[in-house]
Amino acid sequence: MRIFSSIKGKLLLFSLLLLFVPTITVGVFSYMEAKxxxxxxGExxxxxxxxxxMQLVxxxxxxxxxxNLTKEEGQEHLKEKLIGPLQDDGTxxxxxxxxxxxYGYLYILDANGILVGHVxxxxxxxxxxxxxxxxxxxxxxxxAANKGGAFTYxxxxxxxGTGEAEKLTYSVTFEPWDWVIVSGSYLQDFNAPANTVLKTMFITIVITSIICVGxxxxFANHIAVPLRxxxxxxxxxxEGDLTSTFEETTRKxxxxxxxxxxxxxVQHLKVVISGVNDTTTTIQGASANLLAVAEETTAYGDDILYAADEVAKGTMRQAEQTDEARHMTDVLSAQIETLQQQNEVMATNAHVMQASSEEGRQNVEELERLSTTxxxxxxxxxATIEALQQKVQQVDVIVGSITMISAQTNLxxxxASIEAARAGEHGKGFAVVAEEVRKLADETNSATQLAQQTLENISEHTESVTTKMHATVNVVAQQQHAVRTTEKSFYDVEEALHHVADAMSHIAQTIGTLQQTQQNFATTIHSIAEISQHHTGMVQEVNASVDEQQRAVAVITDASNALTDDLLMLQEAVQQFRVK
Structure with missing residues (x-):
């Protein structure tokens, strides 16, 4: 691809693009339009x-x-007209x-896809x-035929047998005979002229390209030769050779x-190089004088820096001691503040405890009242349960009497049943009454037994409740004793909290005095620190001025050295050019 990096290659490539792109574009569109x-x-x-x-059909x-014709004769006649006569081999x-x-022809189908007429x-x-x-x-x-006639691809x-190709057919239905008349052909048969146009276009592009390249x-040689x-x-x-001579050109x-x-x-460059040689000599002399002045200024600055450094050391020691004293003051202030906060918390807690003690004492008094109740x-x-036990015993005696009466009634x-049986027919009514009395006696006996069992259960439960009542009385008595003891303890705690509150008040007054003393001490330390900082600032300003002066001298020195080096490099560079 190096050929396309030159002007000749680029011109060739650009020209070919100008030729190919429009030509191919027009050709492709023309081919598609023709196709x-x-x-x-063809359609x-x-x-x-x-x-x-269909007209013939x-x-x-x-x-x-x-x-005039039979159906079979008419259909065969149509096949011969649309396709051709039937031969011995069935084709x-x-x-x-x-x-x-x-390869296009007509053929006939029925509704089931059977070829009625075909080559x-x-x-x-x-x-x-x-x-x-x-x-x-x-x-x-x-x-497509059933839809009234349409194309199918x-x-x-x-x-x-060379392969497959896209085929186009058009079909319609002839309903009286249930026929489908189809005409079809390959699209390539219709596109053959378009393919010829495509081949002609390709040959034209090749010939035009050869002429264009030449x-x-x-034209490229006409431009590239003088450029080379x-x-x-x-x-x-x-490479530094300015001695070349250039021929006059007649090109416009x-x-x-x-x-x-x-x-x-090139002519102007010769003049500039000669002038640079003369100027570098003059600048070298000025640079040497500038270096000497810079060295003397640096020596004076070192003496000033030494004196300022001694003053700065003393000021720094004073500032360190002041910072240490201020730090100790800050620590003391923090401790006093912490002590004050803790004292406030303790005072708050003491008041809360007093309120809680008062509320507890009142609750104990209420508990004592409820315990007495x-x-x-x-x-x-x-007393009620004991009276209930006596009533249960009386009911038990009554139930015993009822049980005895029930037994006698049953007998x-x-x-009566026996006497009624002896009386025969006249005693049947009395026998029925006797039987009912006996059943009533039995039911009374069962009820009295159930009542007796219930009374026994009541008696047992009553005795259990009486026992638990005695235990409850003992517990309540112990509770009253504990309540009185707790009430006395609350009185003692309340008195102790009053003493604690008084002590907290005295501590708060002492802390206030300490804070006032610490603030006075901190003010004194702060004044000393400001004086030390002022001295330090003055020393730093002196040092900064001297440093700035020395930096300026160093810059001048570096610039002078760099200028000297640049002059040497410039002389070396200029010497590379041959102007004579």
């Missing part, structure tokens, strides 16, 4: 052939309807002269045949102007 137009013409031819065939159908010789391309496959079923995309193309053809094998090469000569002269100037274009300007530049209520409950009922 589209030819496809449209029109195929559609017209189907319409012509309708004419023959009219002859059949009029009785038909294609005699229809309709221009449908090299070489008459009688075959194409219903299940697929193209390379897996589509049932014959079904699509029949669907699909891929189909070429008759010469013309561009001549100018490049050689520029390389000699870059930009290349001639560039050559003349380059010659004038509880003892009174427990005594009342114990009387039994005797």
């Amino acid at each position: 589209g137009s030819l496809n449209a013409v 029109q031819l195929i559609q017209n052939s189907v319409h012509d065939a 309708e004419q023959v159908y009219s002859e059949v309807e009029n009785g 038909r010789q294609l005699t229809n002269k309709v221009d449908l391309g090299e 070489n496959r008459e009688g075959d079923s194409l219903w299940d045949d697929k193209d390379e995309n897996g589509d049932y193309f014959i079904r699509d053809v029949i669907d 699909y891929d189909f094998a070429l008759p010469d 013309a561009v090469m001549l 000569k100018l490049m050689v002269d520029a390389r000699r100037v870059a 274009d930009e290349v001639g102007a560039l050559t003349r300007h380059f010659s004038h530049m 509880t003892v009174s209520q427990v005594d009342d409950m114990r 009387l009922a039994l005797n």
